[in-house]
Amino acid sequence: GQSLEQPSEVTAVEGAIVQINCTYQTSGFYGLSWYQQHDGGAPTFLSYNGLDGLEETGRFSSFLSRSDSYGYLLLQELQMKDSASYFCAVRDDNQGGKLIFGQGTELSVKP
Amino acid sequence: KAGVTQTPRYLIKTRGQQVTLSCSPISGHRSVSWYQQTPGQGLQFLFEYFSETQRNKGNFPGRFSGRQFSNSRSEMNVSTLELGDSALYLCASSPDRGREKLFFGSGTQLSVL
Numbered sequence: 001g002q003s004l005e006q007p008s009e010v011t012a013v014e015g016a017i018v019q020i021n022c023t024y025q026t027s028g029f030y031g032l033s034w035y036q037q038h039d040g041g042a043p044t045f046l047s048y049n050g051l052d053g054l055e056e057t058g059r060f061s062s063f064l065s066r067s068d069s070y071g072y073l074l075l076q077e078l079q080m081k082d083s084a085s086y087f088c089a090v091r092d093d094n095q096g097g098k099l100i101f102g103q104g105t106e107l108s109v110k111p
Numbered sequence: 112k113a114g115v116t117q118t119p120r121y122l123i124k125t126r127g128q129q130v131t132l133s134c135s136p137i138s139g140h141r142s143v144s145w146y147q148q149t150p151g152q153g154l155q156f157l158f159e160y161f162s163e164t165q166r167n168k169g170n171f172p173g174r175f176s177g178r179q180f181s182n183s184r185s186e187m188n189v190s191t192l193e194l195g196d197s198a199l200y201l202c203a204s205s206p207d208r209g210r211e212k213l214f215f216g217s218g219t220q221l222s223v224l
Contacts, residue, residue, distance in 0.1 A: 011177075033211045037153070042215040043154070043201070050211065087154065091211065098167045099144065101154040 004088055004102035011108045012078055020073045020105045022088035030091040032064050032071040033099070038084045040090075046086075047073060083109045113137065115216035116201050121221045129190040132219045136183050136204030143185040144213065145177060148199040157200075160185055161207075189221075197223045 004024045012018040016057065031050015033045040045060040048055045049071060056062060064071040074080055085104040091097055116135040124130050127137050136143050145157040156169035160179035177187040183204075189196055203213035 009220070029183075029213055034120045035215075037195075042217045043213075044215070048211040055212065089154075098156050098159070098169070099211075102155060103151070103153040 002089060002099065006088055006102040006105045008103070009106045009108070009111060011111050013080055014080060016078050018078060018107065020075070020086050020088075020107065021070070022072065022102055023068075023070050024090050024102075025069060026090050026092040026100070028064065028092050029069075030097075032062070033089045033091075034060070034062060034073045035087045035089065035101075036060075036084050037087065037104070041088075043087065050091075056093050066079070078109050079110050080111065083107055113183060115202060115204050115214050116220050117200075117216035119219060120217065121220045121222075123136055123224065124192050125224050126192055126194060128192050129188065129221045130192060131186055132202075132221075133189075134202030134204075134216060136185070136202075137214055140204035140206050140214070141183055142205045142207060143183065144203045144205075145159055145185070145187050146201045146203065147171075147217070149197075153171045154201065167169065169197055192216045194223050209222060 034046040037043040047065040144159040146154040159167040
């Protein structure tokens with residue numbers, strides 16, 4: 001089957017750099033995406049890193065190791081508004097191309 | 112360009128009833144996916160539609176169904192509601208099937224009493 005694992009919570013201070021990890025297990029792999037969701041809001045796309053390229057947004061960048069089935073999202077110059085939930089997602093090409101999401105990591109940015 | 116629009120924003124139903132949720136994708140987007148989000152369960156994939164055809168279905172009972180119209184608008188229906196169906200239902204669109212960058216709506220918060 002498919003599974004993604006992320007830490008449930010991460011805490012960091014304003015201005016710092018934080019890394020949110022994601023390990024995945026899928027029968028087929030195409031790419032790893034990241035989304036941000038504030039409480040009660042719509043998830044918004046942050047980054048994609050995969051077989052067909054890389055897309056990143058603003059202060060958010062991503063790393064991928066296909067050999068280790070592992071990736072992370074890097075957030076630089078943390079701001080209070082970055083406090084949110086962050087989800088990694090993989091498209092399992094052997095499962096009809098479903099986009100499967102992790103359980104999410106809640107990031108708390110402290111002053 | 113208008114974003115993904117989901118209606119209604121909030122819904123309260125009782126057990127045994129049925130409900131229909133609506134999603135209007137971004138203009139020009141032909142792929143629509145639906146997700147169920149509950150605390151502690153993350154986003155669970157429900158279905159994906161592309162050009163009026165269901166391309167993928169998640170592991171949900173047959174009470175959950177959906178469709179897509181020729182204008183790419185989509186609806187999902189849940190029949191015989193159960194308490195456990197209380198969740199935020201999110202719709203996302205993308206220009207083509209298989210594209211990684213999804214655009215989500217704000218969701219429909221369904222409460223089943």
